[in-house]
Amino acid sequence: MSTGPGGGMGFVSTVAEGIAVAFDSIGANKIRSGLTILGVTIGVLVVMVMAAVITGINGSFSELMSPRGITTFWVAHFDFTSTTLSGPLDEDEPDFLKNEPLDPDWAEELGRVPGIQSAAAFVDLSQESYEASAGGERVEISLLGAGADYLEIDGGDIIAGRWFTQAEAERRAQVTVIDSATAVDLFGNRDPLDREVRIGRGSEAAVFRVIGIYRVAPNLFAGLATHWVWVPFATADKVLRVWDRMVSFVVRPEPETELQLAIDATHARMRQLRNLRPGEEDDFAIMTEDQLLELWGQLTGVLFAAMVGLSSIGLMVGGVGVIGIMMISVTERTREIGLRKAMGGRRRDIMWQFLVEAATLTLLGGATGMLVGGAIVWAVNQLTPLPAVVPLWSILAALAASVLTGIGFGLYPASRAAGLDPIDALRYE
Structure with missing residues (x-):
């Protein structure tokens, strides 16, 4: 039972509804949703794979240096x-x-x-x-x-x-x-x-x-x-x-x-x-070997910059897809939004629902990216001499980037939905 629009159960139902609608949108807009998820997937797996390789090599270098120091x-x-x-x-x-x-x-x-x-x-x-x-x-x-x-x-x-x-x-x-x-x-x-x-x-x-x-x-x-x-x-x-x-x-x-x-x-x-x-x-x-470590530090900086650039492109593609899908969703559900507002639905509840829907789409892309990235890291370990270790921060960063991409790019469509006039929305055909 709902405790009201601002209550705890109300928030939970808003989140649940947003997730459900997100999956409906994926089914209704397969190509657009697929491109959105693909963009976020690429952005996330780039972060995971590059972070895993860099972290693994850094660990190997530390193991080589610490037990014996520099002797030649x-x-x-x-x-x-x-x-x-x-x-x-x-x-x-x-x-x-x-x-x-x-x-x-x-x-x-x-x-x-x-x-x-x-x-x-x-x-x-x-x-x-x-x-x-x-x-x-x-x-x-x-x-x-x-x-x-x-x-x-x-x-x-x-x-x-x-x-x-x-x-x-x-x-x-x-x-x-x-x-x-x-x-x-x-x-x-x-x-x-x-x-x-x-x-x-x-x-x-x-x-x-x-x-x-x-x-x-x-x-x-x-x-x-x-x-x-x-x-x-x-x-x-x-x-x-x-x-x-x-x-x-x-x-x-x-x-x-x-x-x-x-x-x-x-x-x-x-x-x-x-x-x-x-x-x-x-x-x-x-x-x-100190100089080689310094060189590796410079190379690591370049790799991290490339990682940020490549992942940003993927997330940008996913974000543009989020805007497109969410604007379609706002248009298709104009009358529903008008009815909810006429029945006392609050602006922030409607906005939250659309933001949850957008974040769900990008989170799916993030989860897919982590699975694919994990598989690539496993293959790197099995097929090459490169050590690859997935650091915890890369997983947290991938999840955060996925959610923030959805919220950031979903903010405009969510604001449009929350700002609709209920009378005009109910008249919409």
């Missing part, structure tokens, strides 16, 4: 953390083309710097398109060329077999160390040691012998890639025709040496090796 840093011929988002720093020629490549023999010089435990040269080809194949199986890989001493610095573990020796590195032996994911995907349950694997691109691929299985040490520069494969540095240069500008050094300070002191000492030695005079700009870069 990198020297390269250009600072990719500053050029990735902002573009080339030189208008005529980017640093990675302008700067001379690093000499791999300098790793030994850096290893002699006071406060430095060891240094090793490597070439990172993980951004290039390489693949490994064996026995009819084929996988995309992240390829690195490294020296015999790279194992000591990287911090990973050999779980089967061995790393390549200095003699193998010097004679450019075609041997390789692969990670466990590559071993499983190429060889299944078979022992991969001493088996052959083709590594490279198309006709340039070469045959290598597997001598070890490696567990990659957690670090931000390794990122989220899988299927890592290592070959001797000189072999990568000769057999796989590596671009020499990709040479970098990984440097590990002495445990008792402060990181910044080690970086400063390495910086001074690199300027000597580069024959730079006082006042000349560096033509190399020293990078730490």
Whole structure:
């Protein structure tokens, strides 16, 4: 029983009626309602999926950093953390083309710097398109060329077999160390040691012998890639025709040496090796995981801005649909509105009913978006190395955005309905 227009039961009945009418409107205006729900669905799933991926990667980065701190840093011929988002720093020629490549023999010089435990040269080809194949199986890989001493610095573990020796590195032996994911995907349950694997691109691929299985040490520069494969540095240069500008050094300070002191000492030695005079700009870069975290923070900002933009477009489309459907509803129910007002129905009750109807439409779109977004997040976790975790705030934000879109865009039609003159409304044909 109703307790009156302003009572609690009256409000409940208003909400219930608004929801019921919303479902009737969906049935009567299938195409328009479908577009409205689709727009809100897209807006919501964009928020959920992007928030899930960003949150998951942030969590992975935190796990990599917190247990061990920063124990190594990198020297390269250009600072990719500053050029990735902002573009080339030189208008005529980017640093990675302008700067001379690093000499791999300098790793030994850096290893002699006071406060430095060891240094090793490597070439990172993980951004290039390489693949490994064996026995009819084929996988995309992240390829690195490294020296015999790279194992000591990287911090990973050999779980089967061995790393390549200095003699193998010097004679450019075609041997390789692969990670466990590559071993499983190429060889299944078979022992991969001493088996052959083709590594490279198309006709340039070469045959290598597997001598070890490696567990990659957690670090931000390794990122989220899988299927890592290592070959001797000189072999990568000769057999796989590596671009020499990709040479970098990984440097590990002495445990008792402060990181910044080690970086400063390495910086001074690199300027000597580069024959730079006082006042000349560096033509190399020293990078730490902190810089990569800062770069990721910038990228996160860009992703969030894109997320807001894309979701806003979807919600805007849904909102325009709400206005259209609600204006049709007001027109079709003009006489009903006039009758309710003539019987004492209050303006705010009528307005509430139409706002509930509008919010119900957009909330359906939001619920659909969360279901579809949840399915996409599940697929991302199953099919890619990207970690994706749906944060609670994204669910709450999706629900709030859905309801606010309905209320915001439904406000004008609701005001039109509530403002109808009862006499004119009853005369409406």
